[in-house]
Amino acid sequence: MAACARAATVSIFLFLTKVTLATPATTPAPRLTENDCAVHTLPIEVLQQLMNSAEVILKNSDSGTAAQPGTGSSDAALDGSATHILLRRMDSELTELRRKVLSLEAGNSPTTSHQQEINSSIVNQLQQLQEETRQVKDQLSAQVQQLQEEVKNQLSDQVQQLQDETKEVKNQLLGLSQQVTQALQVPVATSGRGLETQSGHDTSIRPQDCYDLLRSGRNESGIYTIYPQTCGLPGEGVAVWCDMGEKEVDEGGWTVVLLRRPLSTQVNFNRGWRDYRIGFGSPDTEYWIGNDVLHAVTNGATQVLRVDMTDWDGQSRYQEYSSFHVADRDHEYSLRLGTGSGTAGDALKRHDNMLFSTPDRDNDIDSSRNCAVTYSSGFWFNKCLYVSPTNPLLSKQKNAKGIIWNTFHSDLTTLQRVTFKVKPAMCYSG
Ligand SMILES: [Ca+2]
Known part of the structure; x- marks a missing residue:
């Protein structure tokens, strides 16, 4: 779960970079589906929150750039300043994302503990099954031995009877x-x-x-x-x-x-x-x-x-x-x-x-x-x-x-x- 969350963070960062540098700021963040969540094994609410944060960053960077006073008519200077601000905000947002991921990892602990309980229960059941198998094996062995004794005794009686009849x-x-x-x-x-x-x-x-x-x-x-x-x-x-x-x-x-x-x-x-x-x-x-x-x-x-x-x-x-x-x-x-x-x-x-x-x-x-x-x-x-x-x-x-x-x-x-x-x-x- 933690590895998945980190992978999701990296994916979102790459999305933000791609959108910021190559696409218009008005591009909305994609909506997540149940399949996306299944792939990352993260709750859909968490992933959606991360994507919404990315969208907010884009909107803020767009409005921030337009409102910059005294920046002259140089589009290049304007773009460089906006990018700098954007990167700083992205850095801030990523810090927040890391914090959320850490929080998410901490939130996963009960699930891990629950999983351990399940695993422990499975191990106990396996041990119990092994013990029952051993007992059944012992019982079968004893029954086979008893049957062998009975067959041996019956054969012995029959041999004795045949010997008597042969003698007669x-x-x-x-x-x-x-x-x-x-x-x-x-x-x-x-x-x-x-x-x-x-x-x-x-x-x-x-x-x-x-x-x-x-x-x-x-x-x-x-x-x-x-x-x-x-x-x-x-x-x-x-x-x-x-x-x-x-x-x-x-x-x-x-x-x-x-x-x-x-x-x-x-x-x-x-x-x-x-x-x-x-x-x-x-x-x-x-x-x-x-x-x-x-x-x-x-x-x-x-x-x-x-x-x-x-x-x-x-x-x-x-x-x-x-x-x-x-x-x-x-x-x-x-x-x-x-x-x-x-x-x-x-x-x-x-x-x-x-x-x-x-x-x-x-x-x-x-x-x-x-x-x-x-x-x-x-x-x-x-x-x-x-x-x-x-x-x-x-x-x-x-x-x-x-x-x-x-x-x-x-x-x-x-x-x-x-x-x-x-x-x-x-x-x-x-
Ligand atoms: Ca009697």
Whole structure:
């Protein structure tokens, strides 16, 4: 603004000089327009005042020259005197103009101060914006990190599930391979239970259980594939451990449905409803055959259940039930047991008529908690347990969170080995 005012002063001075020396004194000062003011960024009133002052100077110089007494007839002398007077007046007027410009500059101070306030406000807003940007960036970074963790965990779970499923398929292929070998090498039996079903299905190739295999000549314990029937139709192959006995043929033919034993790395039995439904683990380590298979195996001919168990001191006990039935999924795989007998005591009978529960499905009769969560396993929990063959396998200690059978060790001393196995009741003399 100050520079502009000085430029305006110089422009007016040049105008005055030009008008005085080259044009008639009657030439009026030009009128200023808004555009002129915009160019100089000066108030139009100020510029107009400056131009009016210039016009006054011209008029005064004109009248002063005409009124000069005793100047004779010499136009040159007259012109020189008038010019001198004019220059002096111009000098005076310029001094006044400078004063006004200085005043104008001083008058601009509040505007400058106001501009500084605006600038300061803009700087503050910029700093605030930068701070908010930094906070948003931090939040986004944290969210990205959280998402990465979640994706990582989900992928880890899926990988674990795929590994389990791969293992199951591998076991099934192993059993199938053995089955093919058996079909090629072992003479097909022509009589005996299960070798010809009522529907005419040839179970010499697709045995329904380990007893079928035993009757077809497979008397060595090991991993086999069985095909439990569902509603009279042959089911999918399931790799299982067949306990074929050690002395006489009739002692074997047990299909193991639950296998627990000490390993360098235990199979995780703390699993959800889906895993317990389809089964998990492996016959060469530990496994749960799966509730759908349990239903298929036990829904036809009456099955005997035998439980063998061993504690950490090497003591073994067993308990048998004259019948063992597992309902279908619509009935939450509820358990029905027959009469118990054996050396371990009837603890499992306390779980009779219970529905199956897992950590993600609470079907127990304890309204205050989910027993499957408390004991990290899936089972026919009561309120909560008297036997716990699917609990984590713990070293010898008195702890219901390990594997217990409370009519074997009523002080809840843990066991190291448990198997649940079934066999058609009509084929078992007990
Ligand atoms: Ca409950």
